């Protein structure tokens with residue numbers, strides 16, 4: 298198999314949006330409790346924050362983290378989670394049928410985010426609550442002082458306002474499972490009114506209206522149209538959520554093959570392009586001038602079908618505190634798919650302004666942690682971390698030609714999935730100015746793929762500065778994962794088959810692999 302990438306530093310999509318590399322921490326399962334917060338853990342600091350998880354989070358480096366939900370937020374009273382811990386109520390969390398102890402709340406999350414060095418993306422409850430509570434929360438978080446709620450924050454030990462910029466107007470309100478689920482008209486009106494009220498409290502905020510919780514929702518498209526008709530002038534972004542999984546038709550898990558799973562980024566590409574088209578149609582009809590961006594604030598691989606048919610899911614009536622919920626263990630295959638999903642987001646960086654991989658720890662997590670025990674990176678953390686670190690400067694418009702692979706759901710797809718950035722002012726080591734970074738995935742399950750990138754459009758001499766690959770190693774296969782017993786089984790290793798000669802870069806990608814190649 299062979300692929301040829303055509304790139305030119307003059308043909309760009311736009312600057313890399315730094316918020317593209319975000320994550321998500323929901324009060325769900327063990328993401329917060331025994332994930333980022335565990336006061337009795339040997340590494341816990343005075344705030345009860347696990348230092349091992351904090352350190353791994355810093356390394357992986359999500360640029361923004363969405364909080365506190367998710368489905369959880371649609372029944373959450375934020376006031377329960379602030380103030381003296383011994384006075385905080387234990388509540389039923391109806392979304393996940395667990396007990397919420399409220400020992401962790403807004404102030405703890407803000408402290409954690411400051412220690413990580415990441416931006417907070419806050420969500421308000423538009424399920425059981427409304428405009429007043431959203432404005433109260435904003436006043437508590439962002440108003441300086443001299444009012445009941447800003448002074449309440451100060452009495453809790455935080456003098457300066459947090460200044461959270463990015464706010465979600467509810468979560469997945471299109472989903473019948475959502476507490477307080479609404480029609481597009483009902484939600485659109487509420488979101489518009491809430492947005493206007495919130496902006497009077499703090500005009501500097503950026504607001505995300507709920508889009509569709511999946512491209513497969515029966516209301517997809519119409520939901521976006523109606524919600525944006527109501528909210529166009531009042532919001533900055535519309536959200537999109539997508540989860541992908543490999544299904545096993547033999548086990549009755551429904552349609553979809555392994556090849557379809559590897560081609561999941563085709564669905565994400567189409568999803569983004571369809572939301573953009575819908576938003577732009579509303580723009581034209583309404584004679585608006587600004588453009589709405591996309592906040593892809595939940596995305597990942599999630600073995601949802603398996604979880605829904607599991608005993609664990611059926612036994613969700615236990616009302617436990619922080620039970621194990623959807624702790625998917627990610628394989629080599631999943632890391633390759635996540636690499637292609639990141640490519641899709643990057644390719645659309647002119648319109649996707651925010652991306653939040655869901656979720657950060659344990660719950661479909663980049664990271665895993667054990668109560669009282671260690672923490673480690675899942676396979677999917679590697680492409681995430683590498684793209685977060687290395688995608689800088691301008692996104693290039695990549696044209697890929699070459700071999701394709703046929704799938705059931707998407708017809709033919711490129712065997713090599715690619716995205717690229719060009720940072721004209723950057724240097725690597727003692728290189729000259731200009732760094733070209735290629736993010737590549739080989740979807741072939743059993744064959745290596747040769748990639749050729751003509752460099753004639755780039756002035757100066759580019760050389761291979763670094764090349765890393767993630768693939769099954771010796772004695773491993775596509776199912777190999779990082780586990781408690783072998784936390785570093787799958788990682789990056791140098792990609793040796795890369796060269797520059799005769800005006801072109803060439804790389805050979807092992808079967809089923811993800812790679813990053815930097816030329817400088």
Ligand code: AHR
Nearest residue numbers: 323367368369468469655
């Ligand atoms: O991330 C897990 C859940 O998936 C979130 O709570 C919800 O928003 C989505 O359906």
